[in-house]
Amino acid sequence: GTVTESATGLPVPGVNILVKGTTNGTTTDFDGNYTVSNINQGDVLVFSFLGFSSREITFAGQTNLNVQLDESDAALEEVVLIGYGATTRQDATGAVEKISPAQFNRGAVVSPETLIAGKSAGVRITPSSEPGGGSEIRIRGGSSLSGNNSPLIVVDGIPLDQRGVQGVRNQLNAINPDEIEDFVILKDAAATSIYGSRASNGVILITTKKGSLESDFAMDYDIKVAFGQITDKVDVLNAAQFRDIVTNAPGTNPALLGNADTDWQDQIYRTSLGAIHNVTVSEGFDSFTYRVNLNRTDQQGVLKTDLYERTAINATLTQDLFDKNLKITLNAKGILDQNHFADQGAIGAAVSFDPTQPVYDPTSPFGGYFEFRGGSDPDPLRTEFRQATRNPLALLEQRENNSTNKRTISNLNLDYRFHFLPELRFNLNAGIDYSELDGFETRPLTSAVVGDDIAYENYYTGINRNSLLDFYFNYKSAIEAIDTKLDLTAGHSYQEFYIGDRQRFTQSNEFQNTFNINRNALESYFARASFDISNRYLISASYRRDGSSRFSKENRWSNFPSVSVGWKLMNEPFLQNSTFFSDLKLRAGYGVTGNQEIGGNYGYLGIYTPSRGRADVQFGYNSNGSPRFVNTLRPEEFDANLKWEELQTYNAGLDFGFFNGRLSGSVDGYYRRTEDLLATVPVPAGANLSDLLTTNVGETVSRGIEVGLNGILVSTDDFNWNVNYNITFQDLEITRLSLGEDPNFFIPQGGISGGVGNNIQIWKEGYDPSTFFVYRQVYNEQGQPIEGAYVDVNGDNQITEADKQAYKKGTPDYFMGFTNSISYKNLDFSFTFRGNFGNYVYNNTQSSNGFVGAGTVTPQDYYSNLNANVLQTNFQQNQFFSDYYVRRADFVRLDNVSLSYLIPGDAVNVRASLTGTNLLTITDYVGLDPEISNGIDNNFYPRTRNVVVGLNFSF
């Protein structure tokens, strides 16, 4: 027979033809012709060729069997998980993006979310530089003001507690980055609303790796060793410059200065070392697989004494039963997370500590560390100036704070296909995420921080428990009569979150105890129906009904519907034969999602809190003459009408592919409106039992355009070059903020360092929530800011708060990521750039220490170092609210460069790699780092530049 391509009728050479279950087969010749001999009636012939869908045809005795093959697009048929089910890329009607390991950032990745930083349009990930620290993740910028703005993370079907896990730096560290099969990011409501009340900030589904059936025993060992250094230091005065300023400032006593020349930042930072080991074994039989991974991670921080260690096991077992109609998957993760937390107060202390003072002082009673002292107390351990900055190195070295968090995330999944009705499937998922924290913090009596007669001790323990039981039925069928495929899902879920914590710590020479329990629960019903008509028109609708223990019976339940449509233009006759397009699909959707992460659990309920610690009141005297103290009881503020925050999302998208998939991508546009916004706002005075109340007030509107492009620039056997580019334009605006009508109403936000009660940002109608609120600085002819001279905006001849103006914002207008992956034979090379544009940063390190008074007007006999910016401004007093400090912080960062080489062998393949991260930042911003998530640059834990050497052995 002859094999031809269905679309063009042209013959296809090189097609594999195999008699199923045998080694008997052949391939088509140049003209698509083939001959198979030695074949019996009833045998199945399998026709397969790369880029085409395989066909199986039962041999019925024909002498001539002509076959047409359909071109397939592997990318389009790729299975993509969505909540409680799966679809394919070509059938997805929502804004859904899957990111696979080939696209991940490389290097010694400790926190899994950094794998996908810069990889997806609409997703902004701001990494932390703490060892094992968590990143800020924002999908479409977040939707809430006071509620949570982080996406819901679902790991192997278990939605994690959005409040995180106590005592760990990043709850996602429980997932070994090496064990992640893929991330699926659900961005719009059509995709997320099946997760209802937790979906307003997007959803990230993380799937971990499993073994595959019928695979040989494989073993893999991987080691990465990382070296990290800070890229820059805060620009402060050196000893000579500082001495000069103190000497010339009025009213100072230069005799208080020392004779040393200490760079305090050099004292607290170091080259960090890290190592990650992974051992993985896996094997697959015909109905059973296992995969076991052992991980050990050690990562120092660049801040001395900071350390993160992880010892983890991840085991996945799958078993198929009853002719593969029942699949059982057991996934168990065990994680031992150990931290030594450095006192991050040392970062600020190092910036402001007098550089003329030495690190050590042989006469010091404070463990030999220099401390500002001179008090008259006869006890040498009481002579420190209590208001003075503490020795930064002593802060680090005189504190121990170690915690251990034992955690398991485990789930058992049963997936049963009914024998008598194979279209119907039942899926049951039982999961638990349980962790125990045990920590101890101490400072010795010789620490100048300790003011008691006993050493500081703080024992803290806690339990987090997140238990889940959900099930759903799924029915998939085709109705030939109307040429429609349908996919129906309905289910129920119950999830409970429990957090308990206990603390026992010294205060005022005694131990104090605290104890809290916070429990909340969610019960949900959900359903989804998807129709594919004529393989061209897609319609999907989903519905979730959530009940939360956080709301009163009247407001407890809420509905989260969505509907979306898709049009597979590619399958229309007028495009079917196009050689230009390889994919074209239009999508549109609308949906409602919610947010219930509002902080407290009993915000609708009036509850009473007894006083603890030292908050009693004297009522007269006891019979023995001692004062009688009465514990107090406080009624808490509440809003009986507290209800769900609701987000409505409209989304339209276009998926496209050109030139046989060589260039593909998506464009999405969205409009989102949050109603009944949960915001902590001033309550009308007297109406409630606090000044601020978390309640449903206001609205925000956000809009955005997201473009993601993938290009295959070169694709040959030896040389491949892939490019990924994404860009996101975002805009978020508060459209309503209070019950009143005052257009000038605003709520100050964004506390800064340098004085209490100072806020630099505002929430106000018409503005982004990260908008700065500042005076307009007046400059002299040389362009120097004139101290204290601001624009008198309202013309009343005085400068008051009324002259402050909304000015710029902390979030970017647009941001992008750009990745190149190049391979030549066994050599792989990749690099990723990431950039934010239109974002501004308030340089609080300059404003809080960049004036002479900050160092010379002190409550006790010591001085504090100044930011070198004072040499430019010559400011004598604070000018916190000058827009001079609001600086443009656009940047482009070379985030990741990786080179690896594969040495193939008989029994073992070896891959060697070299990765550099955070190699280069192009920015005009003067300061440590322009990438500051809240837009206020203060005591920032510096991001490190890392070099990582890796070796991977697969046996």
Place this chain on the structure above:
Amino acid sequence: CQDELDLAPEDERQTSAAVFSNPASYEQFLAKLYAGIALSGQQGPAGQPDLAGLDEGFSNYLRLYFSMQELTTDEAVIGWNDGTIANLHAQTWTSGNEFIRTMYSRIMYQVALTNEFLRQTSDEALSDRGVDGQLRTDIQNYRAEARFLRALSYWHALDLFGNPPFITENDPIGAFLPQQTDSQSLFAFIESELKAIENQILPPRHTYGRADQAAVWMLLSKLYLNAETYTGTPRYADVITYTTKVIEAGYEIPDVPYQNLFLADNDRNGAQKEIIFPITFDALNTQSYGGMTFIIHASVGGTMVPRDFGIDGGWAGLRTTQQFVDKFPGGADSDDTRALFHSDGQTKEVLSIGNFNHGYAVAKYKNVNVNGNRGDYPAGFVDTDFPMFRLADAYLMYAEVVARNQGGDVSKAVGYINELRERAYGNPSQNISAGDLTPTFILNERARELYWEAHRRTDLIRFNQFTENGIWAFKGGVPQGSTTPSYRNLMPIPASDLGVNTNLTQNPGY
């Protein structure tokens, strides 16, 4: 699983239904009303704040009230960088000032707390819970104290804001918009409340730390003394009536040094005989970063030795003006022992607010006892109680009415003043005669006797010396001082509340 969604607190927090099954809860709730003035939250010294809009330590009632009444006057300046705190002394505050806002919030919070107490102890509520016997009798006393504390806070609201929102126990808890009241109505409400509880509340000197009949009379006296400011109608005769009740209630000017009133043991060193209503503090049990902790720590700086003040380190920055020092003959070296200044290392003139060495420090309050020792307690809190109402104030109020020729007995008035001056000078050499008893003398004598006790702003307004008249360093924001417009006799309604409560109208001028 739907029942699983009915969750209530499982730790020490309790629902209102559960909490009042404990008979002790009523006294504990009452204690919270007193703590509303002394403390900042449910965890000492900080950790579970009552108010969230400002740093917890700053949000303390007494600290804010001190700031409103003293920082705005010649008695105090503070050199800190915190928010708009400098605008208080400069009298350039706006409706956005966070300290004024939080004072307002704190007062209204205190009112809301007392309202909730009155709701939870209504006859109906108590009967529903089967409360009777001694507990029910005690609760009637508690209710009178709650109403006193509400009247006290409403008096602060009247004095500072004139036209605040008005709520009683008949209003709900929620997000509703309270109605605004005016000075006349609020004056009448406070007066009627105090008169209603006058004979229900505990007799004078019943229990140290709790409000009693004498506290009610003091508050009525202060209300009537300033009645012309509040309502336009003077009520001096009532001042004589109620100060006389206070004076005859058995309090005395004890034969101990003036400074004893402001020491760690002022609840038992003799000074307590004069104190009518203290805000109590205890270094161990009543800890906060506001109140007396703030007043003592913030006044210690420069060459002052923290140990002499019974603290482990001063915060520095709180000083006084040269104009106030000059109220004492001889200034800081006056023979008047009430002139408790620290001048070493300080200039008398305030040429810069931000320079902590400008202006004398005030060494009035200390956390040491009469022997100069602090409690055996090392950390940074204090035992010193704040004498909110004391007999000397009643004497001065009585004498003021006499000096204004509005009634009272001249010889009694002169006798009262001389009792204070004899304590101040240790002898009768500086006693006055009837001819010296002028309104101006009274204003100055009140400053000398009662400075830093949170009376000054009210006194200056009553004598019309706060804004249009009266000059001191940095008043008006200029070093030599200037007058300010009279609308600043009232504080602005905070912009944040005007923004959320459409029932409110801003005070004139702002």
